[in-house]
Amino acid sequence: MSGMNRYHRQTLFAPIGQEGQAKLASKHVLMVGCGALGSSAAEMLTRAGVGELTLLDRDYVELTNLQRQHLFTEADVENKTPKAVAAASKLTAINSETKINPVVIDATADTMVNYVKQVDLIIDATDNFDTRFIINDLANKHQVPWIFGACVGSSGMTFSIIPGQTPCLDCLLKVTPVFGATCDAVGVIGPAVQMVVTHQTTEAIKILIEADQKIRTQLILFDLWHNHYQQIDVSRSKQENCKSCGNTPTYPTLSYNNRTKSEVLCGRETVQIRGQQYPLESLHTKLSRFGEVKANPFLVSVVIDTKRLVFFHDGRVFVHGTNSIEDAKKIYYQVVG
Amino acid sequence: MSGMNRYHRQTLFAPIGQEGQAKLASKHVLMVGCGALGSSAAEMLTRAGVGELTLLDRDYVELTNLQRQHLFTEADVENKTPKAVAAASKLTAINSETKINPVVIDATADTMVNYVKQVDLIIDATDNFDTRFIINDLANKHQVPWIFGACVGSSGMTFSIIPGQTPCLDCLLKVTPVFGATCDAVGVIGPAVQMVVTHQTTEAIKILIEADQKIRTQLILFDLWHNHYQQIDVSRSKQENCKSCGNTPTYPTLSYNNRTKSEVLCGRETVQIRGQQYPLESLHTKLSRFGEVKANPFLVSVVIDTKRLVFFHDGRVFVHGTNSIEDAKKIYYQVVG
């Protein structure tokens, strides 16, 4: 069987064929996050022969990642290699035909917008709802499809958002701020990650080869441990007055006032984050998973390892014990999701 | 968060916990085949912290594998590294705590039996039904659970076979020989592989930590391209007089006469395989996918690349153009599945 190309088994699959393969090679995908979902989705799309992949991630590889984050090895932990960089080097060894752009950066409205304008598809591989709502606004504004995905424990969900056609994340969730369950709070098993990625990459391939009739219109919800799988018709959730995908959108996360902003408080080894305003009572319960919580009518605080987080009514959070905005945001999103 | 161990997010998942993690570390899994299903399942179980993994595979890495077979890189293709060996080196870099035993061997009743006696679970990652029926007989005879898995195109299925409890592969399929669709004939997409592996590894973890109440009792059948997912109750298929799992089992594939036997025909650059007896008419149609078929009342032949396969009524097959039993069996199973 000499002379067969590397995608032979995929082009033999009739709905893709040579024509679909050529389309894949001409497309560019933005991966927001390169942790559990991102590293695996990047591997699958690289093996499948997508032309170009841009990987955004602010983080580096840690020991607790290896249990579920593909591509990464013990050497990456030792070297504290940034995830996007570690992933890129593995992906290039897998398929030198795919162009990989690793970008070590915090994914914000400002840092993402130029990428969003260049790509054919965005895959959500982030670990927090702040970033997902920004992706949602950018995708709707610039008419780029994106694939929502999330998991904790043995559960997960995924849904493909096609601007102008499907409901969007705002339509689905309606309430903000969203206080999502995180893997840092309730754990996660590797197969739950792979289940989300499997669905995300299947839909990605359909979108990229323009097999529009086959794109799944339902939201997938599953629990692998308890053997549940639901394909949920969410078309009713679409709202004409949606702030992101409605008739007169305002793209709330893109306006300056609503952005999560962070700054180092000089000389205090403290980072201030201006985030969503969570009710202090609900914070109290949530934070108790992570350490001893102290509260008074004005604030709630918790000590996690070497850092102390203090949440105020107005959405400000002090992260004491670091001068790094990256470190502060990381622990913040581990807690609030 | 220093001092956290690498399995922290998995032990945080309540149904596993520290106790489940300790059980995983004490268990040994046999992976039969280390291609698409095998390499991914091995990666997931290694990341999850299974104590010992034995990988059986007779094959080496080829370019067409890279589209869907995780762990392998372009360098492995250049070096024609045996799959079990290439996988083992990647797995050790991922988790040095898991003991990996790569075995480059043709999986037969003889070569598998001693491994089967040593392990807690067998994962089916093979590409042909001959080997699956041998696994079925060995697993039933030695009372070892095994997890059937297979995929082509965008479809796949998986089912956990627990001796003494569930139906077995003979109960399910009833007819032999089985002429299964192969990826070489109809292609396959990466997500179909991952979907099978995701379910296989979830059930593997349940079996290994002895979460017996949670083991899925249905057969999973899916088609990712056409958006189908079925959870099929197959309990009715169990047969009391099953030759493999019934009251008076004969384990047909373990008897000498029924084994697939191969020999090099000296000086003729030909390998003879004594396989299942397929009707020549059905072979004619099947083989036409691979090349020009010639037939007469006594035989059917096809040329595939540099080799010519000749099928006789009695189950004998000549593979002309090679002196390697491995090469001959590989192409044989690419055709008959």
Place this chain on the structure above:
Amino acid sequence: MIEILLFAQLQEEAGTDNITMDLSNVTVKKLKEQLQNTYGFQQIKESMIAVNESYALDDDIIKAGDTVAIIPPVSGG
């Protein structure tokens, strides 16, 4: 009888992945309140509800024999 499937953090709070309730012809809103009262779920208000694999609104009626999924926001990735 209504079968209620719980996902993610709700399972921990309830101690199970499914609940059967002897109810019929209740609104989604009413069911949420009842679950909140019985199990003290923290995030039922923020959860999506699906009845027989279809997205449900607060005023929809749940009938006997329906399967309801309670889907809390899940953030991990």
Place this chain on the structure above:
Amino acid sequence: MIEILLFAQLQEEAGTDNITMDLSNVTVKKLKEQLQNTYGFQQIKESMIAVNESYALDDDIIKAGDTVAIIPPVSGG
């Protein structure tokens, strides 16, 4: 009406992943024969049949409204 889902190689042979047939109260065996005659499937005899997500035997009766999955042996791995 009976909805019939086809998997793997059967899709190629039929040119679709699902067929609706205007039938009721037919045996599994009869349905197999009819499909075989209409579509010339090569492997219908070796295929497993599930009716409403439950393994079916040749003499089982398929009713209007049922969903039937035809599951040919799939070997890839």
